[in-house]
Amino acid sequence: MGKLKSAWEIAMEKVGQVDRLSSQEIQEIKEEEKIKAILSKFFKGRITVNDLWKRLQGSSPLSLNCAQMILLNSLNFNNNPYELKLRKEGILALESLKNTPNISTLENLLHQLTLLKEEFSKTKDYMEKKAKSEIENDPQSRIKTIRQGDKIILMQLSVDEALQQNPQWKAFITQHEEKYSKKFEQIIEKIKEEMVQTA
Numbered sequence: 001m002g003k004l005k006s007a008w009e010i011a012m013e014k015v016g017q018v019d020r021l022s023s024q025e026i027q028e029i030k031e032e033e034k035i036k037a038i039l040s041k042f043f044k045g046r047i048t049v050n051d052l053w054k055r056l057q058g059s060s061p062l063s064l065n066c067a068q069m070i071l072l073n074s075l076n077f078n079n080n081p082y083e084l085k086l087r088k089e090g091i092l093a094l095e096s097l098k099n100t101p102n103i104s105t106l107e108n109l110l111h112q113l114t115l116l117k118e119e120f121s122k123t124k125d126y127m128e129k130k131a132k133s134e135i136e137n138d139p140q141s142r143i144k145t146i147r148q149g150d151k152i153i154l155m156q157l158s159v160d161e162a163l164q165q166n167p168q169w170k171a172f173i174t175q176h177e178e179k180y181s182k183k184f185e186q187i188i189e190k191i192k193e194e195m196v197q198t199a
Contacts, residue, residue, distance in 0.1 A: 028062070035059075035067045042090060043074070049086070053093040064094050068195050075113070075188060077181040084114060091191075102194055109191045113184060120180040124173070131169055135162045 021029075038055050041047045047055070056067060071090045079087070088110040095101045135141050142162045144155045163169050 031060070031063050032066055035063060036070065039067060039070050039090075042086075049089045049093050052090055053097065056094060057097060059097065061098055064097055065195060068094050069192070072188060072191060072195070077117075077177070077184045081114075081117070084117065088113070095195075102197070105194055106191065109187055109194065112187050116180060116183055116187065120176070124176060127172060127176075128163070131163055131166070132159050135159050135166070141166075 035056070038047070038052065042049075042052050056064060059067075068091050071087050071094075075084065075087050091110065092103060092107060095103050095106055136159055142157045142159065144157050144162075144165070146153045146155060157165070
């Protein structure tokens with residue numbers, strides 16, 4: 001699914017074509033700017049989910065969808081649990097304001113994001129314990145050689161240091177993050193599709 005253009009981007013394209021903006025397009029730009037200002041306060045913790053719901057109550061379905069898309073686009077695999085929870089609550093609160101809300105489907109998809117993050121952490125923790133145990137049982141893997149001029153110095157690394165320098169561990173972490181980031185993005189795309197249907 002392609003990127004949805006904002007009212008501002010559409011307006012700028014029209015300006016480039018020397019077309020005049022309609023009063024509806026000007027209204028859409030103003031509405032989008034208002035939504036961005038409200039969401040900025042929400043992201044900074046200046047207003048709660050309940051405040052967000054109150055401020056956008058009575059907004060058009062298009063405006064609600066715009067706000068949801070901004071919240072959804074701010075979701076990424078590196079969000080901490082609090083950020084993820086906040087954005088999920090915001091999306092669901094705005095969905096409840098629509099004429100035909102699809103809360104259960106959205107809630108299920110958003111919950112999948114949390115489960116995916118938990119699965120990622122559990123697998124990573126398990127593999128980390130396993131790798132550390134192997135390093136502890138192999139003292140040779142904790143020795144690092146450093147050349148200083150003509151001398152070769154042997155350094156004893158801690159288990160954590162040895163793990164961080166282990167090429168297999170680095171490769172595992174990279175692949176593990178890529179795999180789960182991709183799954184995360186696929187769920188985000190499904191959520192976008194659902195939100196477009198209820199717009």
